[in-house]
Amino acid sequence: xxxxxxxxxxxxxxxxxxxxxxxxxxxxxxxxxxxxxxxxxxxxxxxxxxxxxxxxxxxxxxxxxxxxxxxxxxxxxxxxxxxxxxxxxxxxxxxxxxxxxxxxxxxxxxxxxxxxxxxxxxxxxxxxxxxxxxxxxxxxxxxxxxxxxxxxxxxxxxxxxxxxxxxxxxxxxxxxxxxxxxxxxxxxxxxxxxxxxxxxxxxxxxxxxxxxxxxxxxxxxxxx
Ligand code: S3P
Numbered sequence: 001x002x003x004x005x006x007x008x009x010x011x012x013x014x015x016x017x018x019x020x021x022x023x024x025x026x027x028x029x030x031x032x033x034x035x036x037x038x039x040x041x042x043x044x045x046x047x048x049x050x051x052x053x054x055x056x057x058x059x060x061x062x063x064x065x066x067x068x069x070x071x072x073x074x075x076x077x078x079x080x081x082x083x084x085x086x087x088x089x090x091x092x093x094x095x096x097x098x099x100x101x102x103x104x105x106x107x108x109x110x111x112x113x114x115x116x117x118x119x120x121x122x123x124x125x126x127x128x129x130x131x132x133x134x135x136x137x138x139x140x141x142x143x144x145x146x147x148x149x150x151x152x153x154x155x156x157x158x159x160x161x162x163x164x165x166x167x168x169x170x171x172x173x174x175x176x177x178x179x180x181x182x183x184x185x186x187x188x189x190x191x192x193x194x195x196x197x198x199x200x201x202x203x204x205x206x207x208x209x210x211x212x213x214x215x216x217x218x219x220x221x222x223x224x
Contacts, residue, residue: 048118049074050142051220054129054191056184057165058157059147060200060209061123067213069121072222076121079128083110091125095166103166104131115141127167129190139195143220146194149201151180196220 051068053061062078069076080091083106087094094103107128114122115138122142129135138144149157158165158180159173168176196219203212217223 049120050115050118051121052115052138052142052144053121053123053147054135054138054144054194055126055147055200056149056154056180056187056191057126057168058154058161059126059149060157060203060212061147063203063209064147064200064212064216065121065123067209068216071213071217072121074119074121075117076123077114077117079107079111079114079122079124082114083107086110086113090164092164092166092169100166108132108134111137126187129193130187135190135193139193143196144194145216145219146191146197147200148191148197149199149203151177151184153201153204154180154184 053065055061065076065078084090087106091103094106107125108131111124111128111134129138155177158168158176171179198212198216198219200212203209
């Protein structure tokens with residue numbers, strides 16, 4: 001199951017960029033914010049931009065994805081939400097009806113739909129990179145970023161979170177802790193195949209979320 005790390009992985013560097021002030025906490029989409037980056041105007045590189053966020057449950061993929069979408073003025077897709085709207089079922093219902101194997105097949109099929117869209121930000125489920133050739137496929141399709149957080153932070157977000165996560169149902173907080181640590185060991189070899197890694201362990205308030213977004217722009221070389 002283990003795979004070697006791709007040599008292109010870059011680690012985020014401290015950025016001196018101050019967090020932006022205009023981002024509202026509601027993340028409603030605007031068509032063209034003042035700092036709209038027209039990705040279609042990039043003559044040097046003809047490839048459409050796809051920023052694909054991966055990482056464990058509770059790392060903040062959706063939070064960062066929405067905030068970056070707002071900044072860049074390009075659409076954001078959460079793969080779980082996409083699956084639910086395409087299948088007219090919740091992720092939990094799909095797990096209940098088809099089991100995890102069935103869910104993974106649906107997830108792969110839906111990944112192949114969203115990752116064809118151009119100039120988008122996509123956040124994947126925590127397990128997406130770890131099944132089939134999904135990680136290689138995502139690396140071929142776009143700029144993959146591993147949002148990395150330590151188990152304590154993931155645990156804090158997951159026990160407080162309201163989302164229904166089938167893999168965590170009926171587990172006590174102690175069992176969730178053990179589960180996260182065990183799963184991270186198995187999943188990290190896949191996550192670290194991402195082209196970039198951004199440490200988001202300290203992303204516990206609005207300013208820090210904004211700082212993570214700025215660091216991500218810097219990593220991806222998308223400047224203001
Ligand atoms: C899963 C993560 C979930 C969702 C499903 C399975 C996983 O997404 O896809 O419950 O295997 O880690 P989030 O990472 O968005 O919670």
